[in-house]
Amino acid sequence: MGATIIDGKAFAAKVRAQVADHVARLKLEHGITPGLAVVLVGEDPASEVYVRSKGKQTVEVGMASFEHKLPALTTEAHLLALIARLNADPEVHGILVQLPLPSHLNSDLVINAIDPAKDVDGFHISNVGLLGTGQKSMVPCTPLGCLMMLRDHLGSLSGLNAVVVGRSNIVGKPMAQLLLGDSCTVTIAHSRTKDLAAVCRGADILVAAVGRPEMITGDYVKPGAVVIDVGINRIERDGKTKLVGDVEFASAAAVAGAITPVPGGVGPMTIACLLANTLTACCRAKGLAEPQGLTA
Numbered sequence: 640m641g642a643t644i645i646d647g648k649a650f651a652a653k654v655r656a657q658v659a660d661h662v663a664r665l666k667l668e669h670g671i672t673p674g675l676a677v678v679l680v681g682e683d684p685a686s687e688v689y690v691r692s693k694g695k696q697t698v699e700v701g702m703a704s705f706e707h708k709l710p711a712l713t714t715e716a717h718l719l720a721l722i723a724r725l726n727a728d729p730e731v732h733g734i735l736v737q738l739p740l741p742s743h744l745n746s747d748l749v750i751n752a753i754d755p756a757k758d759v760d761g762f763h764i765s766n767v768g769l770l771g772t773g774q775k776s777m778v779p780c781t782p783l784g785c786l787m788m789l790r791d792h793l794g795s796l797s798g799l800n801a802v803v804v805g806r807s808n809i810v811g812k813p814m815a816q817l818l819l820g821d822s823c824t825v826t827i828a829h830s831r832t833k834d835l836a837a838v839c840r841g842a843d844i845l846v847a848a849v850g851r852p853e854m855i856t857g858d859y860v861k862p863g864a865v866v867i868d869v870g871i872n873r874i875e876r877d878g879k880t881k882l883v884g885d886v887e888f889a890s891a892a893a894v895a896g897a898i899t900p901v902p903g904g905v906g907p908m909t910i911a912c913l914l915a916n917t918l919t920a921c922c923r924a925k926g927l928a929e930p931q932g933l934t935a
């Protein structure tokens with residue numbers, strides 16, 4: 640195995656330290672504490688774990704955390720009223736509604752009710768449009784984390800061939816926009832792409848965000864490529880539950896130049912970028928200088 644392992648856990652710790660440092664200065668120099676509100680509807684156990692982790696890390700970097708847990712049967716009107724209150728609350732600089740929402744709630748309607756300036760997920764249609772037209776926006780956390788790791792590892796991405804496998808609104812599409820913004824030649828591939836392996840073998844940068852455990856094997860990887868594995872899949876193997884990515888790690892690492900592991904790769908970067916986005920949203924709201932290196 641020749642590939643460099645890109646340590647997302649260590650990188651995320653560095654990002655959090657940078658955020659904490661900036662937050663401390665905001666408090667000292669301006670008396671401002673950035674605040675993040677997280678809204679969870681229902682009792683999905685995986686979502687509850689994520690939300691707890693977000694709240695804990697928010698407090699650890701010195702920001703205020705506001706958690707709103709609503710019952711699964713919450714009405715749309717009730718949820719929209721909460722979002723309106725959070726939009727108007729001067730202590731709240733970032734709002735995140737944990738997805739997926741229960742099926743009786745219209746996610747698009749709910750997300751688009753968030754003030755775009757507080758939309759730290761970057762899912763509001765205004766932020767999607769701003770990113771797509773190369774304007775300043777809030778950028779979705781997972782693709783932002785991937786971009787930070789790629790820039791850190793490669794320096795300039797200009798002119799490189801990037802293949803993103805997956806076309807979701809949360810990862811695939813914004814990832815492609817960010818890579819285009821850094822002057823990559825970008826292909827968005829997906830599970831229906833013809834001869835996906837050959838398309839992927841053209842990639843200097845291969846981002847796997849397709850949601851299929853270990854689908855991307857070494858045969859898909861160009862020698863020396865940088866492989867970013869966004870997948871988090873729980874599988875049963877040898878009678879045990881195991882966390883694997885969308886990339887078959889051993890065979891891909893034998894060919895790649897660098898690769899992110901699962902766990903410990905992209906995953907920890909997502910919450911770190913959520914904290915970075917909350918800080919950025921706060922600085923923008925107050926007309927203060929934004930943190931360097933923590934935005935696209």
Ligand code: GUN
Binds near residue numbers: 735737781
């Ligand atoms: N559920 C899984 N990933 C995400 C995310 O990035 N943001 C939100 N709001 N919900 C999610």
